[in-house]
Amino acid sequence: MNVHHAPNPVGTARPAEPTGSPAHAPAPLPRVRAEVDLAAVRDNVRALRGLARGGAGVMAVVKADAYGHGMLPCARAARRAGADWLATATPEEALAVRAAGDTGPLLCWLWTPGGPWAEALAADIDVSVGGAWALREVIGAVHAAGRPARVQLKADTGLGRGGCAPADWPALVTAARAAEAEGLLRVTGVWSHLACADEPGHPSIPPQLEAFRVALAEAERAGLRPEVRHLANSPAALTLPGTHYDLIRPGLAVYGLSPAPELGLPREHGLRPAMTLRAALAGVKRVPGGHGVGYGHHYVTPGETTLALVPAGYADGVPRHASGAGPVLVAGKWRTIAGRVAMDQFVVDLGGDPAEPGDEAVLFGPGDDGEPTAEDWARACGTIGYEIVTRIGARVPRIHLNDD
Structure with a gap:
């Protein structure tokens, strides 16, 4: 082992080795x-890959220090088990993943004005855009980065947090397509987030699914052809195969926990804490x-x-x-x-x-x-x-x- x-x-130092003890004495x-079992992380990613429908890949979320489990070791474990994408919330997290040597597809979604957009673009990180202000910041960063941006557009389909409101979505996708035509960026993804997927049968789920379908259709009418579409968080990955699209986006499930007791114990989904x-x-x-x-x-x-x-x-x-x-x-x-x-x-x-x-x-x-x-x-x-x-x-x- x-x-x-x-x-x-x-990035902090490793614990110091004990001193003053005989060479044969065990370290206290x-x-x-x-203790984090990375074999369990790898097995969980494989189990989630097996659950993905229609050829969907896996975007393993490693934000918040991999849900407390240690971001960089868990990111490596997820990649080794076949995670197609990684995702973080903050740009600092995404840049740390890149600094550790990861070169695969990586999405970062929690941005504020004045963030390190140019650094993210230079590091080949996909950045999430959920409003006109963010699109303007991305375009402004393209010249500093010296390369086109990889952008994933987020639609607010009913969660009410980040993402573009339905009334503003047509203008956003039109502006993104225009910037794409100028060679400033590539729209690589369209995505959203479910509010109540951890409550089976919740009445908000069908309207959110329909809102996402409408958002995708609007993006297509604007001329966008994203590489990936994704909606399914951990509970949706486990219980709503119709949400899997091109990627499932598990977070907590990667670390072997069930997103809600109503969805069953981890082992019922092939997961291990x-x-x-x-x-x-x-x-x-x-x-x-x-x-x-x-x-x-x-x-x-x-x-x-x-x-x-x-x-x-x-x-x-x-x-x-x-x-x-x-x-x-x-x-x-x-x-x-x-x-x-x-x-x-x-x-x-x-x-x-x-x-x-x-x-x-x-x-x-x-x-x-x-x-x-x-x-x-x-x-x-x-x-x-x-x-x-x-x-x-x-x-x-x-x-x-x-x-x-």
Whole structure:
């Protein structure tokens, strides 16, 4: 097994090797660590390729540090498994992917006025345009970059966030075609995003599909012939084959999580969660009944018991909303966080079961060994699995396994 240590964020130094220890001594484990199985990432991409209909390719989304999993190792894993495209939100993310040596098709979609358009064009990054202002900025950057732009036009089909409003779409595609005819750019894609694909049968889905068909027809009437059309995010990739067009665009599913409980468990789609969050107990002690635990004493021991200190808190990405609710596997059993989650630590009540400092606590993982999953944490915190994995903090090292 190859093991690659890559802390977050990308570009920071690797953890220092321990000093002053005998050569044969094992390196101490970090107090908390996120293990990321890149074999699972590769298998998930392959599974998603198998789900794609009509010859559609896969655009693997690696934004937000690959949903907390480590952008560059996961980008490499996705490419090795056959991802045709990669996608990021911010231009800084896309430029980091290019700086790491990736040369394949790459889309970046979250732009603001004055962004590094010229740098992106020079790096052969497809840029998303969802309004006349963005098209003007792209055209202005073409001369600085010394090359035509690769542009993907985004239509707002009902999500109401980024993208061109339907009333403005005919003017945008006409202007883009005119710029294309002048040799300033190539419209490589037309795309949009679904609002409620994670809610099967939601009434917004058919109108959005029709709006996308209308947007594509308008683009064609304007004379545009995009290389790719894409609409399907993770939930649509899993459950709406009619949305697959030329590419599916999975994000969370690449990392083995289901976008919503209503869509089934990951294994029902051939997916495997890639991240396991582990910590080494920082202390174990016996206390009497009536002993307060944590800020505010929101937990008081019901009787004599054993408390274990887990050295991870909200500065590491453990949600404060998990106070009194978050599940943790310690000493072979599920425990619930006792009292409040603090900035750097929380406590679990072992109920008298034995443990030692340095023993392992597993906050979440695939669930193969009885540990909680990210979805279990999402339910406990009243949120979604996306937030659980993406919020893991910068001081938690990502340890990448199976980086073949």
